[in-house]
Amino acid sequence: MPVGDGDGFFSKHSKLIKIGILLLAVLTILFIFISLIMPKFKNPKNELVTLTYWGLWEDQSVMAPVIAGFEKENPNIKINYLVQEPIEYRDKLSIRIPNGNGPDIFRFHNTWYPMFKNVLLPLPKETIERKEFEDNYYSVAQDDLIKNGAIYGIPLEIDTLVLFINTQIFDSASQDLGSEILAPITWQDFIDSSQALTKRNEEGAINIAGAAIGTFENVNHAPDILSLLFAQNGVDTNDIGVSGSESRVSDALRFYTNFALLENNVWDQTLENSTKAFSQGKLAMYFGYARDYSTIKSLSPNLSVKLIPVPQLLSEKKANIASYWAEGVSSKSLHQKEALLFMKYLAKPETQEEIHKEASKTKPFGKPYGNKNLADKLKGSEEFVFVEQASNAVSSPFVDETYDNGLNDKLNSHLKDVINSILSGESEESAAGTLFQGYSEVIQEYESGPESTDD
Structure with missing residues (x-):
């Protein structure tokens, strides 16, 4: 075959080769964009986030209506509520949270800030403003949960001796x-x-x-x-x-x-x-x-x-x-934004009323309200004395x-x-x-x- 015929063949198909290379490059770029870049711009509201919430005392049945209400408002967030045994609970938190396999949200005693200040996330004003906290919670809770100007927990209850x-x-x-x-x-x-x-x-x-x-x-x-x-x-x-x-x-x-x-x-x-x-x-x-x-x-x-x-x-x-418990967010949580949304929901007076109502179904009465503006709802009941004393209460280690x-x-x-x-x-x-x-x-x-x- 004459040499000129071969040169004519490649010359004849060079356009097709160039188009194929260009198409391959476009497909490669498209693949990279879809698989690696697009997910970063994906609307987070479409992603399902599961928050782990460690609680004490309140059974699943007590917290279920509250969680269902939150999930209805936030369909992309699911709450996995786990009731913990009080024995060795503090030790478990102290080990699991720093290791990165602890809860996103957890209950802690009002005296535990010194032991958890490294892993408690300060609550931003979008979750609760300081004035709102002061207007709704007793002075003892303000002393216990506001440190260096930052709020570290939401008390769903108050209990006094x-x-x-x-x-x-x-x-x-x-x-x-x-x-x-x-x-x-x-x-x-x-x-x-x-x-x-x-x-x-x-x-x-x-x-x-x-x-x-x-x-x-x-x-x-x-x-x-x-x-x-x-x-x-x-x-x-x-x-x-x-x-x-x-x-x-x-x-x-x-x-x-x-x-x-x-x-x-x-x-x-x-x-x-x-x-x-x-x-x-x-x-x-x-x-x-x-x-x-x-x-x-x-x-x-x-x-x-x-x-x-x-x-x-x-x-x-x-x-x-006063000796009571509050809810806080782990600073090690990978879903802090979603956890803070749940904290905002827990801080609503209606949420505390729901928890109290559900707890009262299986006990003589629910935990006395942590929100001081709900105290009058307990007047005439045996549990009013606990909130009646709260305005003069202090905490103690x-x-x-x-x-x-x-x-x-x-x-x-x-x-x-x-x-x-x-x-x-x-x-x-x-x-x-x-x-x-x-x-x-x-x-x-x-x-x-x-x-x-x-x-």
Whole structure:
């Protein structure tokens, strides 16, 4: 074949070759655009995002209507609500969140900010503005959840320490005495009533205790009761070691332990757990929270119980103790925008009303509203006392039943040792000094430790 014929062939088909190369290039570019570039510009509203939400106490049935309402408004977001066991919950959060496999939204105790400030996301004003927070939530929540000007949580509830009284024991003792024993308003009333209500057997052992106070291990909420006494005696419960508080703390320790130490004691270390004793009708007065009412009623449905405010030292300057839980967003979440939308939904008053309504279907009553503007809705009910006290409430790291194996439990361990040392004969002044030292060590650990070091 002549050479010229070959050259003529390639020359003849060069246009087709060029078109093929061009088409291949166009297809390659189109493939790259569709597979790699276009997804970046895809409308995120069309992507399904699943948020993991760790809760405590509220069952799936309680939260289901709230979640369904949010998902209806935000069809691209699904909420995977998981109820956690309170035991070791704080440890689980502390491990899982920093490792990147924790929840997007989680419940935390109002005293846990020092342990979680590295992983709590500040809530932007689009979620809730500071004025809105201040207008809707109690001052104790503002103190606990607003740090350095930023809001870190939404409290769906508020709970305060109140006094439970067994009205049947009051009535029976009043008949025996020949005069009515009134529910206490002041601490002197409490002393008088608790002594009048205490019944002993022939050997002098207590059969019916006037009040569960004075010891530690067998008194539910002993740290909370002591916090109440500290607060009412002018001690800053979030900084008890401040200079000048020594005498106030030792006075509170003396007042508390005297209920078990004095000759006409109303409680002692031989008695069974106070919650059990109250539910069995062996205890006239018990300090507890809203959650305890459900527990006691489940143990003894027919028990005659009345809930009243705790005694006060000064009627013109009331002080109460709050222990409650809030919802927060993990700073490690990959879906912070969506999580913040859910937080905004949780902050709506209607959401708290829905949660309360659903919880009341299976319990004597739901958690008292965290939103202070909903308090009047509880007037006339047994649970009103919890919100009635909230406006004068402060928080304290000395509270029980957080099961944190951290700040609360370590401080309570020091408090237990101090109370037991006084019951064994040590002076209240010496015990207070020991408490200050233990308090300082624990607070320093969580202010400077790995869980609470600022980034």
